[in-house]
Amino acid sequence: MGCAASAPTAEEKEAEARDNEIEKQLLQEKRELMSERTIKLLLLGAGETGKSTILKQMKIIYGVGFTPAEILLFATTIQLNLLQCIKTLTMAMDILKIPYGFDPENPTVMQRKHKIQALEKELNQELSHVMSAMASNSPPEMSASNLQALAEETAGLMSPSSSIRSSFHLSSGRVLQRDGSIAKMARRIYEEDMEEEARQNRKGSFELKGDHVMKSVRVVNSERIQKEFGAGKTIPPDFLKAVEILWSDKGVQYCFSRSNEYQLVECCPYLMKNMKRICAPGFKPTEEDILNARIMTTTVSETRFIADNITYRVFDVGGQRSERRKWAAFFDDVEAIIFLVAISSFDQTCAEAEGMNRMVESINVFSSIVNYPLFKKTGIILFLNKIDLFKEKIKTSQVSNYFPTFKGDNTSFEETSRFFVEKFDSLNGIPNKTVYTHLTWATDTKQITKILKDVRACIRKLNLESAGLE
Ligand SMILES: Nc1nc2c(ncn2[C@@H]2O[C@H](COP(=O)(O)OP(=O)(O)OP(=O)(O)O)[C@@H](O)[C@H]2O)c(=O)[nH]1
Numbered sequence: 202m203g204c205a206a207s208a209p210t211a212e213e214k215e216a217e218a219r220d221n222e223i224e225k226q227l228l229q230e231k232r233e234l235m236s237e238r239t240i241k242l243l244l245l246g247a248g249e250t251g252k253s254t255i256l257k258q259m260k261i262i263y264g265v266g267f268t269p270a271e272i273l274l275f276a277t278t279i280q281l282n283l284l285q286c287i288k289t290l291t292m293a294m295d296i297l298k299i300p301y302g303f304d305p306e307n308p309t310v311m312q313r314k315h316k317i318q319a320l321e322k323e324l325n326q327e328l329s330h331v332m333s334a335m336a337s338n339s340p341p342e343m344s345a346s347n348l349q350a351l352a353e354e355t356a357g358l359m360s361p362s363s364s365i366r367s368s369f370h371l372s373s374g375r376v377l378q379r380d381g382s383i384a385k386m387a388r389r390i391y392e393e394d395m396e397e398e399a400r401q402n403r404k405g406s407f408e409l410k411g412d413h414v415m416k417s418v419r420v421v422n423s424e425r426i427q428k429e430f431g432a433g434k435t436i437p438p439d440f441l442k443a444v445e446i447l448w449s450d451k452g453v454q455y456c457f458s459r460s461n462e463y464q465l466v467e468c469c470p471y472l473m474k475n476m477k478r479i480c481a482p483g484f485k486p487t488e489e490d491i492l493n494a495r496i497m498t499t500t501v502s503e504t505r506f507i508a509d510n511i512t513y514r515v516f517d518v519g520g521q522r523s524e525r526r527k528w529a530a531f532f533d534d535v536e537a538i539i540f541l542v543a544i545s546s547f548d549q550t551c552a553e554a555e556g557m558n559r560m561v562e563s564i565n566v567f568s569s570i571v572n573y574p575l576f577k578k579t580g581i582i583l584f585l586n587k588i589d590l591f592k593e594k595i596k597t598s599q600v601s602n603y604f605p606t607f608k609g610d611n612t613s614f615e616e617t618s619r620f621f622v623e624k625f626d627s628l629n630g631i632p633n634k635t636v637y638t639h640l641t642w643a644t645d646t647k648q649i650t651k652i653l654k655d656v657r658a659c660i661r662k663l664n665l666e667s668a669g670l671e
């Protein structure tokens with residue numbers, strides 16, 4: 202027979218309640234002590250992923266703001282970004298061999314494009330037919346000469362008629378689809394134009410392409426213009442006119458639609474949309490301008506702000522390869538890391554390592570950070586950033602072309618973004634460690650205000666947990 206536990210006396214009950222109250226008070230005191238704590242937060246990630254943009258947002262949202270000297274620096278930076286953009290575009294026109302005025306939506310170009318695609322398809326079918334016939338040793342139905350004829354017909358269609366050329370006109374264009382056959386066609390016209398120019402020059406003709414577009418190309422690339430940029434300088438009106446002309450050129454718009462093939466600053470469309478204001482005398486940047494400005498970080502900066510009675514010490518580092526060796530010096534006592542990835546970069550190559558896919562670079566860097574032994578207890582928050590650009594990009598660029606393991610719908614934001622969320626999550630090899638992922642748009646203050654609120658709550662929770670308070 203077991204003995205039953207006797208019920209607690211009134212005195213015991215009172216003592217237990219007292220103990221509970223003391224424990225609660227101690228916990229509260231501990232919490233208050235915590236609220237005076239300082240949290241060290243690192244912003245990490247590869248180059249151009251948006252680390253400094255998130256820091257700018259923190260300065261805006263938590264009232265740190267920008268000094269007059271910083272605002273002045275941003276004004277010059279934005280104007281220089283615009284100059285850099287237009288120069289890059291004119292350079293890319295030559296590298297990709299795109300003629301000014303080239304309109305991929307011109308009906309004759311479209312007609313030829315479809316014909317080329319049909320012929321290429323036919324050619325490929327015939328080739329595989331010949332290959333399999335050769336393999337089985339039976340005579341192919343289509344002779345080699347027929348194949349040659351088909352190939353010549355395809356090549357002939359690449360040669361544009363004068364009617365296509367004459368119907369090119371200037372108008373503000375939209376971003377057009379990347380297309381191999383259109384790219385080939387552009388190259389063909391470009392090369393023919395070059396040959397024609399060389400021929401005319403030999404005959405002593407003065408400037409075949411002496412029109413306003415080519416004049417604009419010369420203006421934006423002139424040494425004189427370069428010297429007109431800087432603090433306190435007024436941008437000459439012919440620069441603005443030239444940028445207007447070039448940006449409204451269909452060929453330049455087509456070149457812009459292929460900007461994943463070269464290095465163009467992300468804020469290009471924003472700058473172009475605001476070019477008049479940016480080039481006006483006494484230009485004062487707005488917060489949105491500042492968020493879109495691009496300055497590559499080359500020195501580690503520390504910014505402090507207070508939120509929820511906690512002092513945050515935020516470190517912003519440079520993300521390019523040459524900058525990453527500076528990171529380790531800031532790794533001690535880190536409570537949380539916000540790791541940034543540009544989700545829109547899946548079809549781009551690194552600025553500092555041509556040929557290296559930007560997303561793969563981010564995957565490699567994240568993998569080493571999330572599994573770094575010193576960060577075993579550090580809260581890792583992942584921002585898959587630039588979702589605005591990503592949403593636009595998946596309309597014309599396919600994730601599965603760059604990541605063949607993606608088998609879903611290339612045009613679905615939900616499916617493509619989930620693929621990357623899962624990919625990054627799978628890199629976490631530390632048991633019981635959670636990576637908190639957000640899909641972000643760093644230049645949008647409204648979205649980032651909400652995200653940072655969640656991040657702060659998450660960091661507080663992680664801190665209480667690690668201090669054994671929750
Ligand atoms: N459209 C868009 N642009 C963004 C977004 N995030 C950043 N950018 C732009 O991308 C460019 C690069 O951003 P930064 O914040 O300078 O990148 P970073 O990671 O600090 O780059 P490094 O200092 O070289 O390591 C800037 O022009 C930003 O305005 C975004 O979510 N959407």
Ligand SMILES: [Mg+2]
Pocket residue numbers: 252253254496497498517518519520
């Ligand atoms: Mg930076």
